[in-house]
């Protein structure tokens with residue numbers, strides 16, 4: 001009901017809407033309306049209430065709830081259910097719990113803060129309150145578990161495209177980082193529950209340093225935020241909307257045509273690696289060479305100094 005009242009207020013932004021009208025349209029008592037308005041105000045909505053005129057929405061808080069993100073969505077199923085938290089351990093952990101209990105494909109878990117944000121290779125991921133986008137998407141694709149890493153490429157392409165659509169020139173550092181001015185602004189952590197030839201679920205966790213104001217000394221040469229690089233606060237809800245829209249389009253190609261060609265074209269075009277000398281640690285082995293291409297399966301092709309070509313499915317890369 002609270003969401004419906006908020007929608008009415010948003011749809012009538014220019015004007016007051018009377019308690020009577022809300023009550024008639026939503027079949028709810030005036031006292032309940034007053035309680036919901038009070039709750040909305042506590043969440044940070046600035047709502048003017050004038051006797052005999054009703055309520056008018058002046059401004060909305062910068063929070064990543066379903067009500068705030070939905071106006072930016074044009075998806076069919078990705079992000080049509082958003083579970084929003086103020087603070088949780090990790091959106092990936094929560095998403096896995098929900099997926100395990102039968103949550104449907106496309107549901108998104110978002111938290112304003114993570115107290116145990118997780119990065120790749122068992123690292124931690126700093127997720128300060130209200131300053132980033134910490135979210136996980138639940139997926140249940142009917143594909144071979146061997147192809148699960150393709151979802152990471154889709155995620156990287158969707159995030160890079162979306163940041164680019166905001167007028168920011170981010171690049172992709174294969175396989176799962178987005179960089180801006182050579183520093184990391186986004187990391188992706190894809191996790192899966194599968195049997196030999198069937199996927200139970202995939203959770204793709206996306207962490208974007210959107211408006212972080214300061215980084216600790218030890219990582220400030222490697223990590224940055226969109227805000228620090230462009231000098232402006234960015235609209236997190238708009239960016240989330242764009243990511244979910246881009247993600248659905250690219251993910252549909254995988255589930256409908258078993259192809260990720262659109263994502264790979266973005267990954268190639270926006271790659272910070274291709275054509276450059278790179279050092280990659282993959283499966284405890286260090287490989288130095290020139291990044292040549294990304295295959296149609298999403299593997300990175302490296303040409304080593306002795307002219308040998310290697311295909312890698314994942315790894316830690318430095319340029």
Ligand code: BTN
Pocket residue numbers: 089090091092093114116117118119120121123125127133134135136176177186187188189205206207208
């Ligand atoms: C990495 O680059 O190491 C991956 C970082 C992934 C961070 C995101 S934030 C949302 C989701 N929840 C987590 O605990 N981790 C991912």
